[in-house]
Amino acid sequence: MYTKKVMDHFLNPRNMGEIENPSCVGTVGNAKCGDIMRMYMDIDENGIIHDVKFKTFGCGAAVATSSIATELVKGKTVEEALKVTNKAVVDALDGLPPLKVHCSLLAEEAIHAALWDYAEKNGIKIEGLKKPKSDIHDEEEINKVSY
Amino acid sequence: MYTKKVMDHFLNPRNMGEIENPSCVGTVGNAKCGDIMRMYMDIDENGIIHDVKFKTFGCGAAVATSSIATELVKGKTVEEALKVTNKAVVDALDGLPPLKVHCSLLAEEAIHAALWDYAEKNGIKIEGLKKPKSDIHDEEEINKVSY
Amino acid sequence: MEKKIYLDNAATTKTKPEVVEAMLPYFSELYGNPSSVYEFAAHSKKAIDEARTIIADAIGSESTEIYFTGGGTEADNWALIATAEAYGQKGKHIITSKIEHHAILHTCEYLQKRGFEVTYIDVDESGIIKLDQLEKAIRPTTILISIMFANNEIGTIQPIREIGEIARKHNVLFHTDAVQAFGQLDINVDELGIDMLSASAHKLNGPKGIGFLYIRKGIRIRSFIHGGAQERGRRAGTENVPYAVGFGKAVEIAMKTMKERTKKEIELRDYLIKRILSEIPYTRLNGHRTRRLPNNANFSFQFIEGESLLIMLDMNNICASSGSACTSGSLDPSHVLLAIGLPHEIAHGSLRLTLSDENTFEEMDYTVEKIKETVDKLRKMSPLYEDFVRTR
Amino acid sequence: MEKKIYLDNAATTKTKPEVVEAMLPYFSELYGNPSSVYEFAAHSKKAIDEARTIIADAIGSESTEIYFTGGGTEADNWALIATAEAYGQKGKHIITSKIEHHAILHTCEYLQKRGFEVTYIDVDESGIIKLDQLEKAIRPTTILISIMFANNEIGTIQPIREIGEIARKHNVLFHTDAVQAFGQLDINVDELGIDMLSASAHKLNGPKGIGFLYIRKGIRIRSFIHGGAQERGRRAGTENVPYAVGFGKAVEIAMKTMKERTKKEIELRDYLIKRILSEIPYTRLNGHRTRRLPNNANFSFQFIEGESLLIMLDMNNICASSGSACTSGSLDPSHVLLAIGLPHEIAHGSLRLTLSDENTFEEMDYTVEKIKETVDKLRKMSPLYEDFVRTR
Ligand SMILES: Cc1ncc(COP(=O)(O)O)c(C=O)c1O
């Protein structure tokens, strides 16, 4: 059901772990939905994300989207990272099953949540960044049709 | 679905045919139900049925019950013939499928119809003989349950 | 078993050895439940999807519009009942014909008990639906027209395209029971304006107990069998993987062979019809002379009753039927023959012969001889014939 | 294919080669339609009747009380919907449990839309129905109690006899979904006071796509699938002869081997449970410790999510499931695990292993090792575990 890329990122997740004393950290999702993502970032004085790590509780897609998301933002500026959309995440993984697209939204949210934390901690305002929902409810149409 | 006995009487019907100038003849059933039986009898002055023939339009069971019915009444007195019930017909054939039991009722009726004709023609009254229905509608329970 | 002549392919067909072959791996080797997540189950899922694609191609639909069912009857029930439930708000009127299979007629009766109104359209003496009557029967509350593609008893093929046009014009859904037509006739749901279509594998050399319902994208009907999320949430129950594969294989073969196969069937059929009509008096062909299924011949022999004819043919190793198989236990004459105007006693004396391309001209010759003999024998036994001869 | 360890026998089972063998003649040789009148078809009819007798004997019923269906789901739908329709005059209240299969729950939801009221009884933390709550829920308008024999996820066996007694006492019909129990547990419908029972062949090494509904004589429910007069007029559609034969064969084998087979399964199961609970911390066994299906083990591993566990086990050629197969596409955690009181995040981390007597102790050892490794790996990845360790 998953692409090779997804399986690779699930089985060999990149940047998995914690950062001691990170610049910021964001956690999104909830256990009810079965997905929680936490993203740590180290951002230098130039606003460049020079390290990022994640931890994820969730399905294969959740792990893979977290993993790829860290790759997508690493080395980028805060502003560039903000432009990493869920679509970019899906594309980078060569696609996700319809039921799992919500995981990519969660990954996007996780980036935003970390950046929000960064902004708050540093008392700055990042153009275009909204306070992320702490709770992601994204039930797919197909799921409702079912029964 | 039919017993050996039924198949034998169906494939080799006894007493099939007509009697020229019979003492009496009775026809029962209707084409709507898919069964018509006609029974010819030759009854002598002592009231003994010394010849009987049938013609039947109908299913295998209808032919077989007619055939066995002629055997059951042949050589009997009118009074004895009156006692030939549908159950006797069924038993003599080693049974009939539930949906086909109505054929044996038809055979009983055919005997009665012929005897009624005999009584009328000779202006006599036969004890226990009722005017037969010309129309036999006997839908089985199983048939109603179906749908 | 003695060599038999099987002339009841409308009742059911032999499952082709190639079809059995295709199914076999999915019983004891690749037996995973297609809904499971592990790779082993992906074989099952893939197999079903491939079968679905073959079937979709055969009727010119998308594969996501094909839903497997437990047979043609279930597909018919689903189409009618779920449409009634989904569109009951819009209206409670359904139109069908007098010559539908019981899978449709008894479901209509069921729906009538649930407050739906059903109009049963008449057919002409060859079994063709009265289109003007159909169009006039449409009301603002009509939600569905269900007319079979081809009749299972007399083989008459309906003017499906015209019915589709009428349905479109009046914005009414159109379902067709194509159980007999599928595999024998060209079908394209878009060209014919069909919104839903039922079919069954065992009528085209597939296994008994699987069918499908085609549901055009956008039709909002729900499931008929509720439970798990199989078949895109519309038909619950663990998928019958082997039979889906077998159905796919049977359709693949049927499509590939259709032209040649039906050509041969038509030759056999027409030979049979010609001989019977010319050699046995007081006999009629039921159904339309040309607009009929390639493999169907249906006769009425006056003065005799069908079951006794069947049994005697059976004694001669000829498998045939009178009316439809599932009502042969019943005492009523065929509703189809009554609908085309036959009187009861003639309707009772009908014989259906439905061929396959495995039949031969020799078999046709033998069959004609045996029918002649038997009809003769039964007429000699018949009081109706006696009366007819007397009054002649 | 690489050697795999199949531990998902509650999802579906391998069709036994003997079962396939038994079915084979009915595809391409004895393919007659059982409803046909000719002798050739009598083989098919006889084959179905024999299978029906085997099944009837297995549950202590008459063979005329067994009706074949297209699977367990159809049987469940039939029992509920037809009872609702037949007894709706008496009342519109149905009682079931919170841990039924979706075939029951979604059918109940459907009936609720049609004006029926459904009470969903709670279970205790081991998954056993609350009998006092059940009895109190009965109203004068209650027409049916439907409680599953054994649960498909956590394996818990219900006090069926007691439920039967309560139903009897209050003159309410009692249906049980025995899809998981049939073939694994002794069942006698008379002794247990069961009025209707659903089962499915593919859970006991028979084919997928056939089941049956037992309907006690005298219960006046009609057909769910309308059409021909098959199955004594109660279930229309051409009979799936090969599968009926295969179902019969599978039941015959299952009954013969039940004692020995389940003994072996229990040994494997208990070994597995013991090792997992003692070797992996923060793990619980779901379901009742002893009143559970011989082949079912269900665990929750705290801090991790089930699907990722499954996929990693699959990478190691272990086929397992989390929740029931037909909902594994869904995002919701198992309703059964929630009903026994698990919080969401723990319910998400569940693993179901369902064995067969073909499994070995070596396989159990390998499986335990792989689960240990994987749980460990996933916990290292889990923010929930991180938080737990921090606050410890
Ligand atoms: C308890 C229970 N009921 C019903 C079903 C449905 O049976 P089937 O898949 O044969 O439709 C299943 C299995 O899928 C089950 O485990």
Ligand SMILES: Cc1ncc(COP(=O)(O)O)c(C=O)c1O
């Ligand atoms: C026209 C028609 N519709 C429906 C059916 C029912 O199909 P099935 O036997 O697969 O349920 C049949 C055959 O039995 C048929 O001929």
